[in-house]
Amino acid sequence: MRVGIDAGGTLVKVAYSEDSGIRFAKYPIAEIERVAEWINGLKDAEVCVTGGKSGVLKSFLAESVGEMVEFEATRLGVQFLLVQMGRSDDAYLVTNVGTGTSIHCIQGNMQERLGGTGIGGGTLIGLSHLLTGLTDFDEIVRLASQGSRERIDLKVKHIYEGKEPPISGELTASNFGQNLFSVSGDLSKEELLATVIGLVGETVSTISVQAARHCRSSTIIYIGSSFIGNSLLKEVVESYTILRGSTPLFLENGEFSGAVGAMISL
Numbered sequence: 001m002r003v004g005i006d007a008g009g010t011l012v013k014v015a016y017s018e019d020s021g022i023r024f025a026k027y028p029i030a031e032i033e034r035v036a037e038w039i040n041g042l043k044d045a046e047v048c049v050t051g052g053k054s055g056v057l058k059s060f061l062a063e064s065v066g067e068m069v070e071f072e073a074t075r076l077g078v079q080f081l082l083v084q085m086g087r088s089d090d091a092y093l094v095t096n097v098g099t100g101t102s103i104h105c106i107q108g109n110m111q112e113r114l115g116g117t118g119i120g121g122g123t124l125i126g127l128s129h130l131l132t133g134l135t136d137f138d139e140i141v142r143l144a145s146q147g148s149r150e151r152i153d154l155k156v157k158h159i160y161e162g163k164e165p166p167i168s169g170e171l172t173a174s175n176f177g178q179n180l181f182s183v184s185g186d187l188s189k190e191e192l193l194a195t196v197i198g199l200v201g202e203t204v205s206t207i208s209v210q211a212a213r214h215c216r217s218s219t220i221i222y223i224g225s226s227f228i229g230n231s232l233l234k235e236v237v238e239s240y241t242i243l244r245g246s247t248p249l250f251l252e253n254g255e256f257s258g259a260v261g262a263m264i265s266l
């Protein structure tokens with residue numbers, strides 16, 4: 001059996017080969033020792049690890065394993081998952097919205113990191129928690145999908161009152177930018193959470209589209225666990241990316257790209 005593991009800042013992603021195909025699993029980083037125990041109990045397994053916490057994982061392993069740089073594992077995994085989706089792209093951007101966000105330009109077998117932002121999945125959970133007290137990702141995402149950003153985000157049209165704006169009035173001029181002093185006690189969790197997701201989605205898509213200027217392609221492939229079950233984040237990212245002239249693609253099982261890349265490198 002071949003096993004690829006991507007131990008990230010928040011989640012450990014596992015991809016392993018079985019006769020029936022590739023199997024996937026994910027665990028909170030706090031359970032990294034459990035993942036190590038599982039690997040230690042495997043017979044005749046080839047293992048390759050990647051990600052920022054791969055050193056921690058290795059320290060719990062009984063035998064030596066392969067290791068690869070996260071960006072290279074992600075490139076390999078994305079390429080593989082694209083083929084699984086029946087696509088044959090060979091130039092695109094990859095935006096990985098993990099705990100933080102990292103943007104890469106891929107052309108054939110070359111990858112270059114174009115940049116990133118500290119606004120990512122960690123921001124989504126952290127800000128949501130500070131604003132609402134919630135801790136569970138699935139619950140945050142579920143409530144956010146029922147909320148409106150109308151009373152919190154300031155749109156261009158709000159500034160250009162009674163005047164035609166030079167850009168779409170529907171664009172966000174300032175996330176959390178409305179005069180909130182008078183309504184702060186009155187805002188629902190749903191509204192606050194929807195606005196947090198708007199902030200994260202608009203930031204990662206805006207800088208991705210800007211980065212696309214430095215890449216041959218304008219297809220942006222979005223991956224990372226922040227999109228799991230998170231149709232609101234996908235909607236925000238998709239519409240902003242299209243609005244700014246690029247083509248978004250959400251990769252099936254994209255959050256496992258690094259783990260898949262580590263696995264197929266064996």
Ligand code: ATP
Pocket residue numbers: 007008009010011012028051052097098099100101120121122123124125137223224225226227228255
């Ligand atoms: P990095 O690549 O930045 O080191 P990572 O690889 O751990 O981090 P991902 O697993 O791609 O990052 O994404 C982590 C984000 O996914 C979290 O910040 C959170 O927003 C979201 N997420 C999805 N499911 C969960 C979950 N069950 N528990 C916690 N966060 C989750």
Ligand code: MG
Pocket residue numbers: 006008009051098099258
């Ligand atoms: Mg990661």
